[in-house]
Amino acid sequence: MADGTPPPDPSGPDAVGPASAVRPFLVTAGRVAAGDDGRSMPVETQVVATAEGLDALDLLAFERHDIVAVCRLPQSLAEIAARLRLHLNVVRVLAEDLRDAGQLTVHVPDSDLVHDASVLRRVIEGLRAVPDSRGVPSDTD
Amino acid sequence: MTPTEPAAVPAARSAAVRPPLPVKMVISGGFGVGKTTTVGSISEIEPLTTEAAITEVAAGVDDLTHTPRKTTTTVAMDFGCLTIDPTLKLYLFGTPGQERFGFMWDDIVEGAVGGLVIVDTRRLDDCYAAVDYFEHKGIPFAVAVNAFDGRVEHTLEEVRWALDVTDGVPLLVFDARERGSVRDALLVVLELALARTQD
Ligand SMILES: Nc1nc2c(ncn2[C@@H]2O[C@H](COP(=O)(O)OP(=O)(O)OP(=O)(O)O)[C@@H](O)[C@H]2O)c(=O)[nH]1
Numbered sequence: 387m388a389d390g391t392p393p394p395d396p397s398g399p400d401a402v403g404p405a406s407a408v409r410p411f412l413v414t415a416g417r418v419a420a421g422d423d424g425r426s427m428p429v430e431t432q433v434v435a436t437a438e439g440l441d442a443l444d445l446l447a448f449e450r451h452d453i454v455a456v457c458r459l460p461q462s463l464a465e466i467a468a469r470l471r472l473h474l475n476v477v478r479v480l481a482e483d484l485r486d487a488g489q490l491t492v493h494v495p496d497s498d499l500v501h502d503a504s505v506l507r508r509v510i511e512g513l514r515a516v517p518d519s520r521g522v523p524s525d526t527d
Numbered sequence: 528m529t530p531t532e533p534a535a536v537p538a539a540r541s542a543a544v545r546p547p548l549p550v551k552m553v554i555s556g557g558f559g560v561g562k563t564t565t566v567g568s569i570s571e572i573e574p575l576t577t578e579a580a581i582t583e584v585a586a587g588v589d590d591l592t593h594t595p596r597k598t599t600t601t602v603a604m605d606f607g608c609l610t611i612d613p614t615l616k617l618y619l620f621g622t623p624g625q626e627r628f629g630f631m632w633d634d635i636v637e638g639a640v641g642g643l644v645i646v647d648t649r650r651l652d653d654c655y656a657a658v659d660y661f662e663h664k665g666i667p668f669a670v671a672v673n674a675f676d677g678r679v680e681h682t683l684e685e686v687r688w689a690l691d692v693t694d695g696v697p698l699l700v701f702d703a704r705e706r707g708s709v710r711d712a713l714l715v716v717l718e719l720a721l722a723r724t725q726d
């Protein structure tokens with residue numbers, strides 16, 4: 387990785403070393419991320435690289451580069467932080483910067499939609515179909 | 528930017544793809560009760576850990592420098608996910624065990640559809656903080672007794688009495704290592720959340 391930390395190894399919690407306590411402040415110049423309503427974006431907020439962002443990858447450095455690169459596929463803020471070993475709030479601040487620069491799109495989940503009965507029913511249905519370790523889904527027993 | 532670049536990144540061109548709607552649930556409880564195990568049993572990825580720095584400003588200011596004394600603590604939260612379909616994805620977040628990181632919980636829990644409080648019946652009081660938290664926030668939750676090696680030291684009625692939770696809070700026994708068992712525990716919470724929308 388550009389900042390000299392070992393590459394992310396998503397093989398489990400133990401594989402993730404402690405993130406530096408000093409870097410976050412430097413990287414974000416001490417800014418604190420807050421959404422338009424003053425609240426910080428939820429950890430599950432989805433982030434996707436734009437074509438512009440991917441085109442500009444070579445021009446981006448360090449954390450910004452890594453964030454855009456890892457968001458070729460949609461990622462949550464938490465996933466970005468974990469995979470790149472960055473603090474969550476650093477990712478929040480940088481994701482907002484990169485969104486403002488047109489290099490990422492940031493999709494804060496609509497809370498009403500998430501809590502809507504139709505969405506909950508779909509999650510329930512999807513989860514019921516998950517087989518247990520013997521291969522038996524929940525809706526067959 | 529680089530006009531000579533061939534169409535080497537076709538996936539990049541579809542970056543405008545809408546990401547899935549993330550639905551979040553929270554796995555909570557005291558130290559070592561099986562939170563990470565629970566997440567890992569159902570997640571399609573190995574549980575990931577992310578860290579957030581918590582800066583505590585110590586009481587008082589250093590007289591010489593006028594700099595508040597700060598100590599930075601790092602808390603870890605782990606999480607996993609399960610794709611329901613291309614438009615919908617379930618995220619499971621484990622809360623850090625420490626009671627004093629309550630505000631870190633807010634950060635994780637905000638917007639969650641429900642919670643699962645895991646209990647080890649040998650250390651019942653470890654889960655009070657989590658039960659209080661969900662009750663206070665009005666988030667639908669169930670209490671799941673992790674049957675370590677199939678053993679439960681107290682009956683569910685004893686657990687309910689000890690935790691002082693109302694009959695509206697489902698209480699169940701599960702095995703954090705069993706995917707089907709975790710799935711069914713999560714379903715109890717989701718059904719509760721669904722029932723709330725119909726009130
Ligand atoms: N025998 C048995 N062991 C279990 C069970 N669930 C979890 N464990 C073990 O108990 C230990 C703690 O489980 P974790 O999932 O790490 O618990 P946790 O709540 O994430 O722990 P902290 O994050 O440290 O608070 C691990 O060694 C697990 O393998 C169970 O149902 N039976």
Ligand SMILES: [Mg+2]
Nearest residue numbers: 562563605621
């Ligand atoms: Mg854990």
